[in-house]
Amino acid sequence: MTPHQSLLSLEESVKQVVQELDLYSMEEITRKPSEEEWSLGQVYMHLIRSALFMHLRQVEVCRDMTVDAAGNDQLEKTHQGSMAFAAGSIPPIRVKVPASPEYTPPQPASKEEVVEGMQAVLRRMNELEPVIASIPEHHRTMHPGFGYLSAMEWYLLVDMHFRHHALQRGRLAEFLRGTPSASY
Template structure:
């Protein structure tokens, strides 16, 4: 898929997430199904923060001359990374990470915070999309599970990540009775 198509698909997804925010009140957005499971609001915060502070940041780092993946898989994807990009999607599995201050997203302060965050991700993606072709594919940044990704792959990963979390959103909608 070309970056322009990826951007269009992402804009559709971000729009869906934003429109559906209207369905929830803050109590619903912050209610968790179980003690160590994220609320719907935390999932939204995760999507916004990972795009802004991980994915887009790595695209920026790929712009830098001499940028190369800095782990043991420097310059290559892991088997999981190869599979993800061959499929064009993250696997339909639940990924559970132990709760921690570093990884567990905070509860949202307001629906406006989430709306503005989604809009900021869209704005940044629109801004960077036309520049992707000028970033050499040899410039990569390491993803902890997928290995070395170039700027276009990091860009595509944002859309895949938002699509992946639709399954979690569906589970949370059932829990909230907001199907």
């Protein structure tokens, strides 16, 4: 997928999120299926925060590397990372992380906070798209599960991550409608 295709796909995902917001009250958006699971609002906040403060921040780190600080072609993706990027998507598996302030996203304060966050992600993606291809491939930073990623890979990961959580959003929508799902 090219950066432009990734951006178009992300725009579609954000459009779906904004439409979802119209379907639910704030009470519903913040309702959790269980104490261990996230609400729809927490999923939205996770997507926003991951994109702005991890994925796109790493694009900037790769862009700003000096020649001396840059990684090299020896720094590779993990098997899991290679498989995800070869497929162009993150596998549809449920990832459990320990409940903690570090991992658990906050509930949104309002629907407007979600919309503004999603718009901020799109703005940043639009700003970076024209320069992403010019960032050297060997400028890489470490992803905790996927290994060393280039700026291009970090950029593409934003859309991959949004698409990965679409299944979770669907499961949460079924929970809110009172129709439990056995999938994802």
